[in-house]
Amino acid sequence: MHRLLTIASQITLAAGEEGESAAEEAHDAFVPGITSGPLVEWAWLIVVVPIIATFIIMFWGKKMPFKGWEIAWGSIGFVAIYGTVLFVLNATQGIVYEGAVEIAQIGDLTLEWGWVVDGLSIMMYFLVGVVGFLVFTYAKSYMKGDVRFTWFFASFSLFAGGMLVLVSAPNLIQLIVGWELVGVSSYLLIGHYWEDLANVDAANTAFMVNKVADAGLFLGAIIMAVSVGSFRFDDIIDVVVHGEAGMLSQYAFWAGLLIFIGAMGKSAQFPLHVWLPDAMAGPTPVSALMHAATMVTAGVYLLARLFPFYLDPTGMFAGDVRDIIIVIGGLTLFLMGFLAIVQKDIKKVLAYSTVSQLGYMVAAMGAGAYTAGLFHLFTHAFFKALLFLGAGSIIHAVHSNNMLDMGGLRKKMPVTFWTFIVGTLALIGIFPFAGFFSKDEILASMKYAGENGQDMANFILILGIAGAFITAFYMTRLLALTFFGKYEGHAEPHESPKMMTVPLVALAFFAVAAGWINWPGVYTGFTTWVATRIPLTGMGDHHPEGLDWSLVVIVTPVVLAGVVAGWFVYGRKKKPQAERDSFRIPVLWPFFENLYYIPDFYMNAIVRPIMGPISRVVLWFDMYVIDGFVNLVGLGSLGLAKVVRVFDQNVVDGFYNELGAGVGGSGSGLRLMFTGRVQQYAAFSFIGVVVIAVLFIIL
Amino acid sequence: MTVVQFVLVGMAFFSIGLYGVLSRKNAVLILASVELMLAGVNINMVTFDTYLQDQLHAGQIFSLFIIALAAAEVGIGIAIILLIFRNLQTADVDSLDLMKD
Numbered sequence: 006m007h008r009l010l011t012i013a014s015q016i017t018l019a020a021g022e023e024g025e026s027a028a029e030e031a032h033d034a035f036v037p038g039i040t041s042g043p044l045v046e047w048a049w050l051i052v053v054v055p056i057i058a059t060f061i062i063m064f065w066g067k068k069m070p071f072k073g074w075e076i077a078w079g080s081i082g083f084v085a086i087y088g089t090v091l092f093v094l095n096a097t098q099g100i101v102y103e104g105a106v107e108i109a110q111i112g113d114l115t116l117e118w119g120w121v122v123d124g125l126s127i128m129m130y131f132l133v134g135v136v137g138f139l140v141f142t143y144a145k146s147y148m149k150g151d152v153r154f155t156w157f158f159a160s161f162s163l164f165a166g167g168m169l170v171l172v173s174a175p176n177l178i179q180l181i182v183g184w185e186l187v188g189v190s191s192y193l194l195i196g197h198y199w200e201d202l203a204n205v206d207a208a209n210t211a212f213m214v215n216k217v218a219d220a221g222l223f224l225g226a227i228i229m230a231v232s233v234g235s236f237r238f239d240d241i242i243d244v245v246v247h248g249e250a251g252m253l254s255q256y257a258f259w260a261g262l263l264i265f266i267g268a269m270g271k272s273a274q275f276p277l278h279v280w281l282p283d284a285m286a287g288p289t290p291v292s293a294l295m296h297a298a299t300m301v302t303a304g305v306y307l308l309a310r311l312f313p314f315y316l317d318p319t320g321m322f323a324g325d326v327r328d329i330i331i332v333i334g335g336l337t338l339f340l341m342g343f344l345a346i347v348q349k350d351i352k353k354v355l356a357y358s359t360v361s362q363l364g365y366m367v368a369a370m371g372a373g374a375y376t377a378g379l380f381h382l383f384t385h386a387f388f389k390a391l392l393f394l395g396a397g398s399i400i401h402a403v404h405s406n407n408m409l410d411m412g413g414l415r416k417k418m419p420v421t422f423w424t425f426i427v428g429t430l431a432l433i434g435i436f437p438f439a440g441f442f443s444k445d446e447i448l449a450s451m452k453y454a455g456e457n458g459q460d461m462a463n464f465i466l467i468l469g470i471a472g473a474f475i476t477a478f479y480m481t482r483l484l485a486l487t488f489f490g491k492y493e494g495h496a497e498p499h500e501s502p503k504m505m506t507v508p509l510v511a512l513a514f515f516a517v518a519a520g521w522i523n524w525p526g527v528y529t530g531f532t533t534w535v536a537t538r539i540p541l542t543g544m545g546d547h548h549p550e551g552l553d554w555s556l557v558v559i560v561t562p563v564v565l566a567g568v569v570a571g572w573f574v575y576g577r578k579k580k581p582q583a584e585r586d587s588f589r590i591p592v593l594w595p596f597f598e599n600l601y602y603i604p605d606f607y608m609n610a611i612v613r614p615i616m617g618p619i620s621r622v623v624l625w626f627d628m629y630v631i632d633g634f635v636n637l638v639g640l641g642s643l644g645l646a647k648v649v650r651v652f653d654q655n656v657v658d659g660f661y662n663e664l665g666a667g668v669g670g671s672g673s674g675l676r677l678m679f680t681g682r683v684q685q686y687a688a689f690s691f692i693g694v695v696v697i698a699v700l701f702i703i704l
Numbered sequence: 705m706t707v708v709q710f711v712l713v714g715m716a717f718f719s720i721g722l723y724g725v726l727s728r729k730n731a732v733l734i735l736a737s738v739e740l741m742l743a744g745v746n747i748n749m750v751t752f753d754t755y756l757q758d759q760l761h762a763g764q765i766f767s768l769f770i771i772a773l774a775a776a777e778v779g780i781g782i783a784i785i786l787l788i789f790r791n792l793q794t795a796d797v798d799s800l801d802l803m804k805d
Contacts, residue, residue, distance in 0.1 A: 586802070679803075679804060680801055680804055681801030681803040682797065682798065682801055682803075683734075683797050683800065683803070684726050684727075684797055684798075685724055686803075688726050689725075
């Protein structure tokens with residue numbers, strides 16, 4: 006059941022359309038080098054190994070020498086190695102492959118479990134594998150002594166496995182399966198320390214918000230499948246490429262919007278972002294993986310997977326949704342950056358930073374910049390994992406999440422400090438760190454989109470530049486409060502063990518170097534790597550010939566201004582921590598501190614009004630319907646018991662009593678024969694002999 | 705001398721013995737009647753051994769076995785009766801109905 010035929014037809018299609026699309030597409034038509042072979046046919050192992058590992062850990066983990074960690078580590082290491090091999094091969098030769106196994110046939114609908122091996126999913130395999138591997142290594146040390154150590158690694162493997170199911174999906178059904186696997190394992194991980202009610206609430210929030218968004222995804226997928234007649238991405242893209250909208254043209258906008266709502270939930274876009282900062286309740290390695298490679302990237306991945314549907318050059322599909330996408334992304338990147346400024350919890354600063362950066366990615370997708378969005382996803386995964394693991398290292402040392410308990414850690418934790426600096430420079434986008442290239446490309450794409458008819462992009466470009474300032478400002482605050490000044494905590498801080506610092510250094514390497522694989526004008530390998538399939542559809546995005554100097558000239562000074570402003574406000578004086586963090590702007594700060602009142606709004610306007618009546622209805626239902634049913638069942642069984650009793654006493658007992666009486670009667674009858682007299686016995690035996698003799702003679 | 709005369713004697717022995725076993729009340733006499741039955745059987749054995757001219761003389765050998773068996777039987781039987789008499793002060797089989805229970 007290989008899909009090579011479809012892909013082959015797309016190749017010829019692309020070759021046919023090359024003539025017309027060559028003018029607007031700058032890069033050459035690209036023919037993938039690897040479309041078959043054992044390496045890609047066995048790629049399903051990437052997905053299956055972590056999931057099998059989950060079950061092994063669950064059942065036998067506690068008996069192992071490292072309590073199941075070694076299985077989790079080995080399986081993610083396997084994914085890392087396989088992912089790297091595929092990544093390198095894809096970079097050198099290009100890979101497009103789809104394998105599938107038919108699971109069920111329902112009418113015209115075929116359910117398949119498949120694995121896509123193309124540029125986009127290979128990038129995700131590589132990210133999940135490499136970042137996951139480093140985080141799993143780190144987690145062994147970080148989680149040491151945890152009560153549910155084994156269980157943690159079981160859910161953690163499932164988390165990575167779910168993400169791999171998601172990114173390997175060739176159809177919407179499998180994507181939703183992976184989507185929910187990620188959702189449920191994130192629920193387990195966020196609520197890992199469930200002894201504390203706040204953590205349970207955080208896990209519930211994450212689950213519920215995601216469910217709200219998932220409803221959108223389901224509806225969108227159903228609309229899409231009903232109008233296209235297939236859940237497979239290939240078929241959907243095929244319809245878009247051929248411009249044969251058919252039934253889909255009426256519903257394309259709604260399908261696109263609903264699927265985007267699903268993506269908003271997982272990628273934590275405003276206003277469905279509330280769960281992600283709360284998700285900090287989980288252990289730090291979970292936050293690192295969740296914010297880097299898995300979960301939050303799922304939404305961006307989905308938009309990238311359906312990119313031609315949203316790009317919509319023919320105007321028959323979801324092109325209008327892109328304006329909504331770019332606005333949501335722009336609002337997210339701008340508004341959430343401010344919230345990072347007022348947070349006291351170091352992990353929450355990073356969490357809002359992630360939400361803000363996800364806004365950049367989504368806005369890039371909205372601007373039709375496939376490569377730019379994915380490139381930021383790629384670089385962000387490394388430096389955000391680095392920052393989270395660095396924060397975990399600090400928390401491990403000072404036993405507190407609150408930045409007021411930190412300060413002056415520069416000398417005490419040098420490795421953490423320097424890697425954190427690298428991560429920060431990458432995040433705020435200083436040349437030549439990774440974030441510089443990816444953020445610049447996003448802003449350049451927005452500029453290009455603005456110049457080419459998408460008016461909204463001009464406005465979002467300004468928000469994006471302002472967002473760069475905010476990013477620099479809050480990251481400087483974070484650095485100033487944790488590493489500079491005087492230490493005021495209670496615990497004795499110390500550098501973390503090797504097991505934790507080595508992943509930091511490895512991630513720091515990627516945080517520097519990951520940007521160089523897409524250096525406009527110098528080397529743009531990443532553009533072709535992730536786009537192995539895009540040329541097949543004849544739809545790509547705009548790629549700049551070189552760095553857009555007019556933007557660099559604006560953005561870099563803006564970022565530096567943010568750093569200077571941040572240092573001016575938070576780092577200047579060597580005062581006590583609380584005093585250094587006392588900067589407030591009267592009207593804005595309370596607004597930020599209450600998170601724009603969005604959680605309150607949700608609580609008072611949605612959760613309580615819905616929860617009140619629902620809980621009453623549920624109570625009524627419970628008291629009258631369920632209890633009534635239970636009582637009915639009780640009465641029924643009582644009645645049945647009575648019937649059974651009558652039957653038992655009269656019929657069953659009667660039978661046995663009669664049987665007993667019969668045996669007794671025959672016994673007392675026979676008893677008369679046995680008088681105990683020897684001569685009588687002898688007479689009987691003689692009669693018996695005579696009878697036998699007579700019988701012998703007669704017969 | 706025909707075989708019928710010997711068979712008639714054996715039958716008479718057996719029948720008298722059987723009658724004695726079933727009708728005598730004294731255990732010692734019952735035992736003696738059993739001996740009569742065995743003697744009747746012996747006569748039968750020897751008669752047919754000769755009559756059929758058995759090369760192995762199985763009938764005669766069996767009659768020797770039966771005589772040995774009868775001696776052993778009388779020994780054990782007398783001993784049992786003696787013990788019963790000692791314990792119950794009687795050898796009357798009609799009053800010996802302990803086997804009833």
